Amino acid sequence: MVFTGLLTVTNEKGEIRICALVATKSHSQFELALKKMKASLDLFGHSQPRAFYTDNVVSDKPFLEASFPSLKDGVVPVEKYAHLEPFVLPADVVVAVKDTSAAIEDAVRTILDDFAADGTGNLVVGFDAEWNVNVSSDGRIIGRGQTAVIQIAYRKCVFIFQVSDDCV
Numbered sequence: 001m002v003f004t005g006l007l008t009v010t011n012e013k014g015e016i017r018i019c020a021l022v023a024t025k026s027h028s029q030f031e032l033a034l035k036k037m038k039a040s041l042d043l044f045g046h047s048q049p050r051a052f053y054t055d056n057v058v059s060d061k062p063f064l065e066a067s068f069p070s071l072k073d074g075v076v077p078v079e080k081y082a083h084l085e086p087f088v089l090p091a092d093v094v095v096a097v098k099d100t101s102a103a104i105e106d107a108v109r110t111i112l113d114d115f116a117a118d119g120t121g122n123l124v125v126g127f128d129a130e131w132n133v134n135v136s137s138d139g140r141i142i143g144r145g146q147t148a149v150i151q152i153a154y155r156k157c158v159f160i161f162q163v164s165d166d167c168v
Contacts, residue, residue, distance in 0.1 A: 012135050027063045034067040046137065092156055099162040107159045126153030
């Protein structure tokens, strides 16, 4: 066997920027391809990458940052905040992921039934939602997808509702 893998790098639109057969997983196998990609982006006036997704952050991070210094722009190293205690979710808080309409309805019904029984007329929840965005070549958000995930924190439970196939 001559090649053990295929390195593929895509942009935010899913277009392939690099497709290289590699003999090993060593960085040296695709360093030249990354240099050519950087030069191509410069040549045609495109911005350099601001984010990379990899399955091996520990060894790939320094290599990718050396290849693309743009990856460090605006990044605040964790060491700056090392004096802060890490947040730890209390042991009595339950995180429940719900990914079917029936499970989501049951969870919401639990909150509403509790609210009705409370009788005070007050309902306090934490609420957050996530969705995919479409980004232009210059980094501006030009559109957004459907809401994919909703998080509701109520009392000692955090419900995570996966409401769209976009989140899977």
